[in-house]
Amino acid sequence: MSVTPPNRIQLRRAVASSFLGSVIEYYDFLLYATAAAVVFNKVFFSNLSPLTATVASFGTFATGYLARPLGGVIFGHFGDRLGRKRMLVLSMTLMGVASFLIGLLPTYAQIGALAPIALVILRMLQGVAVGGEWGGAVLMSAEHATSRRGLWASFTNAGAPFGMVLSTAALGGTAAILGEEAFLSWGWRVPFLISVVLLAIGLFVRLRVEETPVFKAAAADADRDSRAPLLDVLRHHPKTLLLGVGVGLSAFVAQGTLTTYLVAYGVRAGFSRPDVLNGLTLSSALAVVSIVGWSALSDRVGRRPVVMTGALLMAVFAFVLFPMVDTGSVVVLTIALVLGQAVFHPLMYGPLAALYTEVFATKSRYTGASLGYQLAGLGAGLAPLLFAQVDASTGGGGTMMISVIVAACCLLTVICLLALGETSRRDLVEAAPAEKSSA
Numbered sequence: 001m002s003v004t005p006p007n008r009i010q011l012r013r014a015v016a017s018s019f020l021g022s023v024i025e026y027y028d029f030l031l032y033a034t035a036a037a038v039v040f041n042k043v044f045f046s047n048l049s050p051l052t053a054t055v056a057s058f059g060t061f062a063t064g065y066l067a068r069p070l071g072g073v074i075f076g077h078f079g080d081r082l083g084r085k086r087m088l089v090l091s092m093t094l095m096g097v098a099s100f101l102i103g104l105l106p107t108y109a110q111i112g113a114l115a116p117i118a119l120v121i122l123r124m125l126q127g128v129a130v131g132g133e134w135g136g137a138v139l140m141s142a143e144h145a146t147s148r149r150g151l152w153a154s155f156t157n158a159g160a161p162f163g164m165v166l167s168t169a170a171l172g173g174t175a176a177i178l179g180e181e182a183f184l185s186w187g188w189r190v191p192f193l194i195s196v197v198l199l200a201i202g203l204f205v206r207l208r209v210e211e212t213p214v215f216k217a218a219a220a221d222a223d224r225d226s227r228a229p230l231l232d233v234l235r236h237h238p239k240t241l242l243l244g245v246g247v248g249l250s251a252f253v254a255q256g257t258l259t260t261y262l263v264a265y266g267v268r269a270g271f272s273r274p275d276v277l278n279g280l281t282l283s284s285a286l287a288v289v290s291i292v293g294w295s296a297l298s299d300r301v302g303r304r305p306v307v308m309t310g311a312l313l314m315a316v317f318a319f320v321l322f323p324m325v326d327t328g329s330v331v332v333l334t335i336a337l338v339l340g341q342a343v344f345h346p347l348m349y350g351p352l353a354a355l356y357t358e359v360f361a362t363k364s365r366y367t368g369a370s371l372g373y374q375l376a377g378l379g380a381g382l383a384p385l386l387f388a389q390v391d392a393s394t395g396g397g398g399t400m401m402i403s404v405i406v407a408a409c410c411l412l413t414v415i416c417l418l419a420l421g422e423t424s425r426r427d428l429v430e431a432a433p434a435e436k437s438s439a
Helices: 008-038 052-080 084-102 113-143 149-178 182-186 187-195 197-207 213-220 229-236 238-268 272-299 303-325 330-349 352-358 362-393 397-422 433-438
Strands: none
Touching: 008 052, 008 084, 008 113, 008 149, 008 187, 008 197, 008 238, 052 084, 052 113, 052 229, 052 238, 084 113, 084 197, 084 238, 113 197, 113 362, 149 182, 149 187, 149 272, 149 352, 182 187, 187 197, 187 213, 213 272, 213 303, 213 362, 229 238, 229 330, 229 362, 238 272, 238 303, 238 330, 238 352, 238 397, 272 303, 272 330, 272 352, 303 330, 303 352, 303 397, 352 362, 362 397
C-alpha cells in the first residue's frame, strides 16, 4: 500500500489534538481519582466508617478502570473500521458529558443509596470514554509521523500528568478558596462542571485534524480484512497482547500508588490535604517534561532499555517510598513524589505510546493497542483498592506487602520486555511481525 506524503501542518495539529484531548480526558478521569481519595468517602459513603468509606470510594474509582478495556474494544473496533478521528470526537464528548453529570449528582444524604449507584454508572462511562481515547489519540500522532515516533506519540501520554496538574489544582484551589465546609457541601462540584468548557475547546481543535495517512492507505487496500479487528488480535497476536499487558502493568500499578493511594495514605499519616496535593501537582507538572524527554531518548536507544531502566528503579524505590512518607516531613514527601512520578514512572510510561502502536498491524492497531494498554491500565484502578484493603486488614501496617507487590509487577515488566524484543525500528505501514508469521 502507498502512503500519502507527510503533511507537517497535519502532524502538528494531530500532536496538539492528541495532547489536548489527553489532557481533557485525564483531567476528568483523574479528577475523580483525587476526589475519591479526599471527598467521595465523605459525600457518597457518609454512612460508613472512615477506613471502610475509603475502600468503598476506591471501589467506585476502580470501576472506571474495569470499563476501560471495554471502551478500548468498542472504540477500537470502529476506529479500525471507520477511522481514528470519528471515534476520538465521540470519546471526548462522552467523557465531558459524564464528568459534567458527576458534578450535578445528589449526595448520599440527599437520595441515599441511589447516589453511589449513579456515581458508579457515570464512572463506568468515564472508563469507556478514556478506554477509547488513548488508542486513537496515540495513533493520530504515530501514524502521521514518519520519524521520531516515540517523541510525537508521547505527547498523548504527557497529557495524563498535565491533566492531573489541572485536576489537583482545580480541586485543591477550590478547597483553599471555599474552606472545608463549603468545599464538602458543594465546592467539589465546580471542577467537574468545568468539564463542559474544556469539552468545547477540545472539540474545536480535534475537528480540524485529518484522518491519518496510514489508515487512509489501509482503507484503500482492497485486500484488507478488518471486519473483526478483535478476532484478528486474539487469533493472530495473543502472545503479543499478553506481553504488552505485562510490559505496561507496572507503570500503571506505580501510577495508582503514587497518584491515588499515596494521597489517602499521606492524609491519614498526618499531612494536610493541601501539602499532599501540592506535592502531587508539582510532580505531575515535572512528569510532563520527563515523559517527552525519556520518549525522545527511546527513539535513539530503543524502547526496551528506557522502559526496563524505569522498571528496575521503581522496583527498588517501592521499598523506600513509604518510609520517606512516614518521616512526617513535607519536604521528604514532596521529594518522594517527584522521584516516583517525575523521574522513575515516566521512564516506564512515556515510551509505551509508541511501543503499543508498533506491535500491531494497521487493520487491528486501534483495537490491539487500546486493549493491551487498557488491560494493563487495570493496575492503576485495582492497586489503590487492593492496597487499601491490605492496609485495613493489617491495621495500617501493610506497606511492606504493598512494596513487594509493586516490585513484583516491575520484575514482570522486565521479563515481558525481554520476550517482546525491540520495537522502535518497525514500519507502521507494514504488517506486524507476528501477523506475518501467522499468515
